[in-house]
Amino acid sequence: MVKKIERDRIQDIAAALMEKGTLYAPVEDEEGVNFHPVDDAARVTLDFYNTVQGPKCAFFPQSDELVRYRMTHEGPEAVEVLPDESPQILFGVRPCDVRSLAIMDELFCGGGVVDPYWKNRRDNTTIIAYAFDIVDPVDFYGSFDIGAAEETGADILMVGVGGEFLLDARTEKGTALLAALDGFDDAAEGDKKRFAAAVKKAGALETRRIDTDGVDRDLMDIFDSDFWQREAAPCLNCGVCTFVCPTCHCFDINDETLFGEGRRVKTWDSCMFTDFTLHASGHNPRTKKNQRLRQRVNHKFSYYVTNFDVISCVGCGRCTRFCPVNIDIAGVVERARKRAASERTE
Amino acid sequence: MKGIEKRLREEAKILLDAGTVSVVLAFRDGHNEYCPVPFAARDVSDVDAIVFNEYCTHNLARYVTEYDPGTKIAIAAKGADSRALVVLIQEEKVKRDDLVILGIPCAGMKDARRGTVIDETTTGGTLNPVIYDILLADPLPETDTSPYGVLADLESQGHDARWGFWQREMSRCIRCYACRNACPLCYCDPCFVDQNAPRWADKSPSLASNLMFHLTRFYHLAGRCVDCGDCSRACPMNIPLYLFHKKVAKECEEMFGQVAGMDPEGKPVMVDFKVDDSDEILI
Numbered sequence: 001m002v003k004k005i006e007r008d009r010i011q012d013i014a015a016a017l018m019e020k021g022t023l024y025a026p027v028e029d030e031e032g033v034n035f036h037p038v039d040d041a042a043r044v045t046l047d048f049y050n051t052v053q054g055p056k057c058a059f060f061p062q063s064d065e066l067v068r069y070r071m072t073h074e075g076p077e078a079v080e081v082l083p084d085e086s087p088q089i090l091f092g093v094r095p096c097d098v099r100s101l102a103i104m105d106e107l108f109c110g111g112g113v114v115d116p117y118w119k120n121r122r123d124n125t126t127i128i129a130y131a132f133d134i135v136d137p138v139d140f141y142g143s144f145d146i147g148a149a150e151e152t153g154a155d156i157l158m159v160g161v162g163g164e165f166l167l168d169a170r171t172e173k174g175t176a177l178l179a180a181l182d183g184f185d186d187a188a189e190g191d192k193k194r195f196a197a198a199v200k201k202a203g204a205l206e207t208r209r210i211d212t213d214g215v216d217r218d219l220m221d222i223f224d225s226d227f228w229q230r231e232a233a234p235c236l237n238c239g240v241c242t243f244v245c246p247t248c249h250c251f252d253i254n255d256e257t258l259f260g261e262g263r264r265v266k267t268w269d270s271c272m273f274t275d276f277t278l279h280a281s282g283h284n285p286r287t288k289k290n291q292r293l294r295q296r297v298n299h300k301f302s303y304y305v306t307n308f309d310v311i312s313c314v315g316c317g318r319c320t321r322f323c324p325v326n327i328d329i330a331g332v333v334e335r336a337r338k339r340a341a342s343e344r345t346e
Numbered sequence: 347m348k349g350i351e352k353r354l355r356e357e358a359k360i361l362l363d364a365g366t367v368s369v370v371l372a373f374r375d376g377h378n379e380y381c382p383v384p385f386a387a388r389d390v391s392d393v394d395a396i397v398f399n400e401y402c403t404h405n406l407a408r409y410v411t412e413y414d415p416g417t418k419i420a421i422a423a424k425g426a427d428s429r430a431l432v433v434l435i436q437e438e439k440v441k442r443d444d445l446v447i448l449g450i451p452c453a454g455m456k457d458a459r460r461g462t463v464i465d466e467t468t469t470g471g472t473l474n475p476v477i478y479d480i481l482l483a484d485p486l487p488e489t490d491t492s493p494y495g496v497l498a499d500l501e502s503q504g505h506d507a508r509w510g511f512w513q514r515e516m517s518r519c520i521r522c523y524a525c526r527n528a529c530p531l532c533y534c535d536p537c538f539v540d541q542n543a544p545r546w547a548d549k550s551p552s553l554a555s556n557l558m559f560h561l562t563r564f565y566h567l568a569g570r571c572v573d574c575g576d577c578s579r580a581c582p583m584n585i586p587l588y589l590f591h592k593k594v595a596k597e598c599e600e601m602f603g604q605v606a607g608m609d610p611e612g613k614p615v616m617v618d619f620k621v622d623d624s625d626e627i628l629i
């Protein structure tokens with residue numbers, strides 16, 4: 001089912017979606033365009049290349065309440081904050097970011113322990129993907145066989161063609177949402193052809209590529225190499241890369257208490273931070289920045305592959321774009337592979 | 347800039363070859379020409395990889411405190427970098443004798459991500475190194491534009507409007523700590539905000555916890571911040587941190603006649619006392 005709407009009616013799209021559930025959509029702010037829960041349809045925009053941060057906030061907010069508690073004269077009182085069951089719509093997600101969700105599903109609701117907060121939101125969210133029509137030279141999602149108009153994981157795929165957006169449902173959930181939306185026109189036969197042509201054209205877009213075949217083993221081969229000292233020398237150990245990343249998912253659990261009242265929260269953490277691996281004893285097994293940079297690269301390109309048979313990177317290019325000192329993860333991986341190859345021949 | 351790059355390579359080669367220093371802090375090419383990467387050249391064979399162009403904006407003094415005391419370090423230092431080195435010398439984080447400062451007078455540096463030219467609106471606008479051992483280009487005439495001019499708009503607003511402005515800006519912080527980690531003078535180990543017993547600020551970003559972090563950092567840098575602007579350039583959320591730092595620097599200058607990082611023999615204003623110091627801040 002293909003539907004269409006004029007580009008300049010983006011606010012009408014947002015307003016229609018807001019009636020169907022909590023809307024997470026790209027919103028223009030001082031930092032650029034970023035995903036936010038939308039309370040004002042007028043602020044939604046599709047005028048961006050990609051958002052500052054990935055869309056993980058819709059499923060894994062930076063701070064997620066698990067328990068509320070307070071001290072009373074009768075003793076402590078605690079109330080569990082149950083996962084939200086209400087419907088959500090995630091709108092305007094680039095195809096590489098859509099893939100990031102399936103990658104994190106492996107951890108949060110795959111074969112092992114299920115995180116009900118993540119799973120409920122995933123089950124209750126309808127995803128409207130938004131195809132790229134140009135390529136930034138920093139992106140490398142093509143390395144992971146993700147197309148610029150990839151539909152995998154999307155409930156609805158949207159493309160911009162001329163003065164219009166064309167939307168086509170790809171799942172039952174997507175069909176149900178699209179059928180229930182007001183203000184959209186049914187597509188004519190010509191529109192369906194234009195949709196197919198746009199998807200085909202976007203499919204021909206090429207990003208830069210890195211060869212990832214066997215990268216997990218290569219990285220283990222150079223684990224103790226001085227390669228990491230050199231690569232990490234410029235690293236500031238700030239958390240920008242991990243906080244803009246659509247697949248970084250490490251978290252901390254903290255009690256945030258004020259005057260005998262508080263909440264237990266799950267917050268984003270970062271392998272770049274000094275307290276990330278700090279033990280209660282005071283010992284920290286990962287005190288140096290080369291160890292921290294290695295952890296981030298290895299977690300994505302080696303450990304995650306060992307655990308879940310998939311690389312935990314989608315090549316969105318955000319960490320490269322936003323790194324204050326211009327560290328490019330694709331370059332690090334390529335140089336690591338070269339180093340591993342040269343060590344093998346020695 | 348090409349001339350500076352050539353001179354930088356020449357001096358780095360001489361210093362490393364003679365063993366005068368064990369590391370030269372400079373830049374190398376990144377994934378494209380707009381994205382140079384801070385680079386620690388350790389061997390003569392590294393020297394050809396050194397680059398310098400208008401995108402080499404990072405304050406390399408940030409890296410000096412990572413080395414063991416006594417390490418002989420050569421550093422490519424622009425105006426603000428040299429001022430940060432002065433503060434590090436004043437605070438005995440590094441000895442002047444352990445540094446070979448390769449001074450770089452430069453103007454018109456560019457912020458690649460924002461597509462802007464860096465000037466005294468977002469930095470102190472120091473064009474020439476204030477200390478150096480070797481100057482790699484002729485000194486530039488310093489501009490007479492005040493680095494505090496940009497504050498006029500905010501200063502003309504009332505209390506509620508200014509508080510509203512900072513509430514909006516501070517609420518947007520995602521606590522990635524890029525500002526702190528890019529800062530050459532944020533060398534506390536551990537930073538108070540990373541301590542968890544007690545935890546001084548909640549890990550969840552909120553106006554309250556973000557203010558706890560930023561206000562503490564702003565005031566810890568009072569009289570020390572050299573207005574290099576690296577914190578604001580590092581910020582992925584485009585929070586204009588420089589405005590607060592500039593305001594505090596202006597107060598220090600007006601009240602105590604002190605500009606941070608100008609004199610290695612001087613003291614940062616907060617650890618200095620003179621009987622005729624202003625008592626305006628006392629109630």
